[in-house]
Amino acid sequence: MSGVCYHPVRRNHQRFFQGFPIGFQLGIDLGGSKLAIAIADPDGRLIAHKTRPSRFSGDPEADLSAIAADAADLVSESGLTASDFDAAGLSVPGPIDHERGAILDPPNLPGWQEVPLRARMSELLGLPVRLENDANAAALAEWHYGAGRGAHNLVYLTMSTGVGAGLILDDRLYRGHRGRASEFGHACVEWEGERCGCGRRGCLEAYLGGAAWTRRLREITPTTSRVCVLAGDRGLVLPEHVVAAAGEGDAFAREEMGRFNHYLARAIAALTFALAPEVVVLGTIAAAAGEKLCFEPVRALVDAQVWPTLRDGMRIVPSGLGDKLPYYAGVCAAIDGLAGSLSD
Numbered sequence: 001m002s003g004v005c006y007h008p009v010r011r012n013h014q015r016f017f018q019g020f021p022i023g024f025q026l027g028i029d030l031g032g033s034k035l036a037i038a039i040a041d042p043d044g045r046l047i048a049h050k051t052r053p054s055r056f057s058g059d060p061e062a063d064l065s066a067i068a069a070d071a072a073d074l075v076s077e078s079g080l081t082a083s084d085f086d087a088a089g090l091s092v093p094g095p096i097d098h099e100r101g102a103i104l105d106p107p108n109l110p111g112w113q114e115v116p117l118r119a120r121m122s123e124l125l126g127l128p129v130r131l132e133n134d135a136n137a138a139a140l141a142e143w144h145y146g147a148g149r150g151a152h153n154l155v156y157l158t159m160s161t162g163v164g165a166g167l168i169l170d171d172r173l174y175r176g177h178r179g180r181a182s183e184f185g186h187a188c189v190e191w192e193g194e195r196c197g198c199g200r201r202g203c204l205e206a207y208l209g210g211a212a213w214t215r216r217l218r219e220i221t222p223t224t225s226r227v228c229v230l231a232g233d234r235g236l237v238l239p240e241h242v243v244a245a246a247g248e249g250d251a252f253a254r255e256e257m258g259r260f261n262h263y264l265a266r267a268i269a270a271l272t273f274a275l276a277p278e279v280v281v282l283g284t285i286a287a288a289a290g291e292k293l294c295f296e297p298v299r300a301l302v303d304a305q306v307w308p309t310l311r312d313g314m315r316i317v318p319s320g321l322g323d324k325l326p327y328y329a330g331v332c333a334a335i336d337g338l339a340g341s342l343s344d
């Protein structure tokens, strides 16, 4: 499925972001299942966006050319040219080698490790390109535009195909040594636990990640469960069917949500002791599950594990951007690069 949305373009604006002049920004979010492309005007408003399924042909060069062609189409359909833009932001899964402008060991993008992503996309688009890890880009998006506006310390946890944590600490994105922070999804939560896509065992991602959960569900979902009925077949079961069936009271689905919430609370408790965030923003599966199925039980589990002095005043909330998050993530990758990051 794909969708395109346009708003009228306002030209000849020049605003400043943290002292840097900005024009239009092109944002691209390369997800494990969806590609999202967006254009933000100089006021930071989305004026056009589209999404389509991600296609990984095994030939990254061909895939990048297709992504650039889709982005160029959106630019020209919006009545703009490359010269209207300051930069393109590219939000990608996996840790980034900022020196080479490439993704390092992307567990969900086999074959992309040695691809000079920043340089090649810059050639194809005719724009400077800034790379950002997708969890970092999403944390920036929720901080600038979403549920974390005004916070000084924010944790964003994404649980889509993979799991990542983006950190805003003391009013800036935290990238860590060599820009390699945000891989909390591969923190071990069970020493001899489930196999993870990264090759190790017991990673948080093996319990909360959409890809891992989907594999598990397709092996263990009882055929009599409402989950299977909603999916049509056990081989087609997805986490969203568990969420829907749990909402209807299905016992297996409730058990699976309980397991998900348990590991999510473990992650939040560990992050809280380390970072003392004001707000923990949860995206994707948690946001889709909502208050009753996820947020209320997770808050209670965290309450039981975290000292009241740290828990006091800390909010655990769903993404404020919902399905627009990937668009803002791509745009924020470009904007934060303008504010002086490692990416240039």
Ligand SMILES: [Zn+2]
Binding pocket: 185, 186, 196, 197, 198, 199, 200, 203, 205, 206
């Ligand atoms: Zn892992």
